[in-house]
Amino acid sequence: MLEIDGLHSYYGDAHVLQGVSLNVAPGEIVALLGRNGMGKTTTIRSIMNLRQPVVRQGEIRYRGERLNDLSPHAIARRKIALVPQGRRLFASLTVTEHLTMLKPASAKHGWTIARAFDAFPRLAERKHHRGNQLSGGERQMLAVARALMIDPEVVLMDEPSEGLAPVMVQALEGVIAALRGEGLGILLVEQNLYSALALADRIYLIETGRIVHHGSKAELEADPSALQRYLGVH
Amino acid sequence: MLAFQIMNGLTFAALLFVVASGFTLIFGLLRIVNLAHGALYLFGGYIGFTISKLTGSFLIGGIGAMLCVAIMGLLLDQGLLRFVRGFELRQVMLTLGVAFVLNDLALVMWGGDTFTVATPEWLQGAVVIGSLFYPKFRIFVLVVGILVFISLWLLINKTRLGALIRAGVDDLEMVEACGIDIRRVFLVTFMLGSALAGLGGMLGGTFLALYPSADAEILVFSLAVVIIGGRGSLVGAAIGSLLIGLLNTFGQVWFPQLAYFVIFGPMAVLLAFRPLGLFGKAA
Numbered sequence: 001m002l003e004i005d006g007l008h009s010y011y012g013d014a015h016v017l018q019g020v021s022l023n024v025a026p027g028e029i030v031a032l033l034g035r036n037g038m039g040k041t042t043t044i045r046s047i048m049n050l051r052q053p054v055v056r057q058g059e060i061r062y063r064g065e066r067l068n069d070l071s072p073h074a075i076a077r078r079k080i081a082l083v084p085q086g087r088r089l090f091a092s093l094t095v096t097e098h099l100t101m102l103k104p105a106s107a108k109h110g111w112t113i114a115r116a117f118d119a120f121p122r123l124a125e126r127k128h129h130r131g132n133q134l135s136g137g138e139r140q141m142l143a144v145a146r147a148l149m150i151d152p153e154v155v156l157m158d159e160p161s162e163g164l165a166p167v168m169v170q171a172l173e174g175v176i177a178a179l180r181g182e183g184l185g186i187l188l189v190e191q192n193l194y195s196a197l198a199l200a201d202r203i204y205l206i207e208t209g210r211i212v213h214h215g216s217k218a219e220l221e222a223d224p225s226a227l228q229r230y231l232g233v234h
Numbered sequence: 235m236l237a238f239q240i241m242n243g244l245t246f247a248a249l250l251f252v253v254a255s256g257f258t259l260i261f262g263l264l265r266i267v268n269l270a271h272g273a274l275y276l277f278g279g280y281i282g283f284t285i286s287k288l289t290g291s292f293l294i295g296g297i298g299a300m301l302c303v304a305i306m307g308l309l310l311d312q313g314l315l316r317f318v319r320g321f322e323l324r325q326v327m328l329t330l331g332v333a334f335v336l337n338d339l340a341l342v343m344w345g346g347d348t349f350t351v352a353t354p355e356w357l358q359g360a361v362v363i364g365s366l367f368y369p370k371f372r373i374f375v376l377v378v379g380i381l382v383f384i385s386l387w388l389l390i391n392k393t394r395l396g397a398l399i400r401a402g403v404d405d406l407e408m409v410e411a412c413g414i415d416i417r418r419v420f421l422v423t424f425m426l427g428s429a430l431a432g433l434g435g436m437l438g439g440t441f442l443a444l445y446p447s448a449d450a451e452i453l454v455f456s457l458a459v460v461i462i463g464g465r466g467s468l469v470g471a472a473i474g475s476l477l478i479g480l481l482n483t484f485g486q487v488w489f490p491q492l493a494y495f496v497i498f499g500p501m502a503v504l505l506a507f508r509p510l511g512l513f514g515k516a517a
Contacts, residue, residue: 072407073412077413081412092401092404093400097400101397101412
């Protein structure tokens with residue numbers, strides 16, 4: 001469904017992605033793992049075509065259509081949603097406004113306000129609070145709920161477990177798994193290996209802008225040498 | 235006498251707010267210090283003057299001024315600013331150039347004479363408040379200023395467009411990544427801000443006057459208001475307007491030689507302690 005083919009991305013003259021290829025199918029969770037500064041966030045930003053980095057080579061296709069030259073909002077309109085690193089909520093908007101700004105409260109189809117509050121009851125309790133008045137877990141829930149309001153088919157998640165308490169990480173894993181159950185494709189960028197291993201169907205390992213390993217979770221678990229080599233875990 | 239000066243300060247503040255609210259709206263969301271805002275004010279005044287003279291209606295003049303200046307805003311945004319989006323210095327230089335061009339254009343079209351928009355009959359005369367006789371039109375400006383504040387507050391805080399504008403002020407890139415075509419929000423905001431400059435021109439053209447350098451004067455005041463209030467803050471613009479309006483009025487009465495210092499002196503002190511203005515947030 002989402003295919004990335006030989007992507008080369010640059011920050012100024014820095015050649016950050018050096019030929020990244022990966023794909024995400026409906027109903028699967030694909031994890032992109034790597035240490036800090038290896039190009040995980042750059043991959044996500046390249047897919048959304050955010051202003052930096054600049055993609056100079058390679059192609060991003062979605063359902064056969066080339067995305068490279070589309071603006072971020074046009075890419076989001078094609079039902080590719082972003083849960084960015086650090087949540088990036090809007091500090092001056094209430095919880096409800098985060099959702100209604102993307103879809104009128106009167107909407108009946110797909111993800112509605114009511115459905116979002118059903119899925120995240122904590123947000124319903126906090127609906128009049130502003131983004132910057134929420135706890136870390138609530139912020140992440142809101143970032144996910146906001147992404148869902150565009151009724152995505154693919155969700156790009158950049159380190160969703162970052163800075164969360166273990167109990168919140170578990171809750172979040174439950175949400176992500178449920179989204180897969182509904183047929184969404186999910187690209188999960190993580191530093192938290194255990195969270196990624198708990199969820200992912202397939203795993204890519206990235207090092208200095210190159211995919212150095214690709215396999216199913218079962219394969220990686222059967223032969224963890226790649227994990228040891230590229231992530232330094234034992 | 236004191237009450238009279240206070241009213242003068244308040245009504246001038248109301249006019250400043252109408253102009254500066256449009257300015258801060260554009261500054262907050264589009265990150266553009268639109269130096270053509272004063273020229274849009276002047277055009278609003280001249281256009282309102284011409285239309286109200288032709289039709290004999292102050293109201294039609296005012297609506298005409300707002301519509302025409304909103305269209306000028308549309309042309310400025312779509313015709314020029316669109317090509318330098320994201321380059322702050324280029325945007326500022328471009329709007330400065332546009333300000334010069336518009337100023338000369340106004341000189342060609344209306345000449346260098348001073349004009350005053352005729353006060354309509356229903357706003358002539360004075361209102362008696364206790365022992366104070368105060369011009370009805372200035373009270374009208376005060377009411378318009380308050381109405382503009384309430385309408386803008388409701389728009390920004392209670393509507394979906396308002397939520398998009400606030401979200402855009404907070405994090406432009408993230409709004410785009412949520413599937414919103416921010417350029418359309420930009421355009422609506424720019425036209426709204428321009429229309430407010432046009433309305434300000436019509437009001438200012440009636441109780442001040444229209445002449446070739448009136449645009450620079452109002453621009454300097456608006457800049458001071460927005461710098462004091464903080465980028466993109468409506469409440470900040472209101473408080474900044476009150477401060478500048480009152481300081482300017484009393485400065486001219488008490489220290490006529492120091493009138494500008496009375497405004498910009500306190501502004502400099504304020505900025506030393508709050509560099510982002512009273513209600514400003516870091517970008």
